[in-house]
Amino acid sequence: MDSLKRRILKDGLVIDKNILKVDSFLNHQVDLNLMYEIGTYFKNYFKEAKPTKIFTVESSGIAPASMTALQMGLPMVILKKETSKILSDNIYQTVIHSFTKSIDYNLTLSKKYITAKDRILIIDDFLAKGEAASGAIRLIESAGAEVSGIGIVIEKSFQPGRKLLESKGYRVYSLARISSLEQGCIKFCSDKNPSAK
Numbered sequence: 001m002d003s004l005k006r007r008i009l010k011d012g013l014v015i016d017k018n019i020l021k022v023d024s025f026l027n028h029q030v031d032l033n034l035m036y037e038i039g040t041y042f043k044n045y046f047k048e049a050k051p052t053k054i055f056t057v058e059s060s061g062i063a064p065a066s067m068t069a070l071q072m073g074l075p076m077v078i079l080k081k082e083t084s085k086i087l088s089d090n091i092y093q094t095v096i097h098s099f100t101k102s103i104d105y106n107l108t109l110s111k112k113y114i115t116a117k118d119r120i121l122i123i124d125d126f127l128a129k130g131e132a133a134s135g136a137i138r139l140i141e142s143a144g145a146e147v148s149g150i151g152i153v154i155e156k157s158f159q160p161g162r163k164l165l166e167s168k169g170y171r172v173y174s175l176a177r178i179s180s181l182e183q184g185c186i187k188f189c190s191d192k193n194p195s196a197k
């Protein structure tokens with residue numbers, strides 16, 4: 001997605017060789033026109049997969065996920081990051097490690113918002129090690145539902161997230177794939193999404 005890549009080059013801040021900050025349009029202030037365009041890309045790519053719901057992880061995935069859900073006419077469900085374990089029969093929980101904050105969360109989903117018949121499209125802002133997406137997959141599969149795809153706004157392809165998810169057979173589609181953040185310089189992958197069909 002060329003407009004997204006241009007925006008990353010214009011406004012992205014390289015914190016170190018592993019972290020890109022995009023607070024001015026995605027993670028703090030949000031550019032809703034850009035989010036709408038992102039939603040259009042995800043809708044066009046994933047419409048054949050016929051998802052029944054969009055899932056995202058709080059909080060930075062909410063903007064792109066909501067614009068995708070709006071355009072696909074689907075409900076959006078936010079997986080919550082609880083700091084403590086909740087003892088209840090009405091929820092699914094799994095532990096994930098936050099890449100940016102270096103802490104563990106209990107990713108939490110109410111059983112009310114998923115059935116075994118659901119086909120879930122996961123949308124998130126970043127893909128790094130694949131922890132958040134893997135946690136979302138565990139929750140979805142605990143309910144007997146199916147993962148119909150994973151849509152990522154910014155993938156850091158030099159980290160192992162995509163390989164991990166693809167090795168388990170999931171379809172990953174990213175709108176901007178970064179090959180390197182070395183020496184403060186943002187470089188994009190030249191190839192298309194490897195699993196894109």
Ligand code: 5GP
Nearest residue numbers: 018019020099126127128129130131132161
């Ligand atoms: P993963 O779970 O794939 O290891 O990391 C993805 C999650 O960590 C995303 O939901 C995102 O919030 C956060 N994250 C990972 N890398 C970055 C980054 O370089 N910049 C920002 N802003 N968030 C990141």
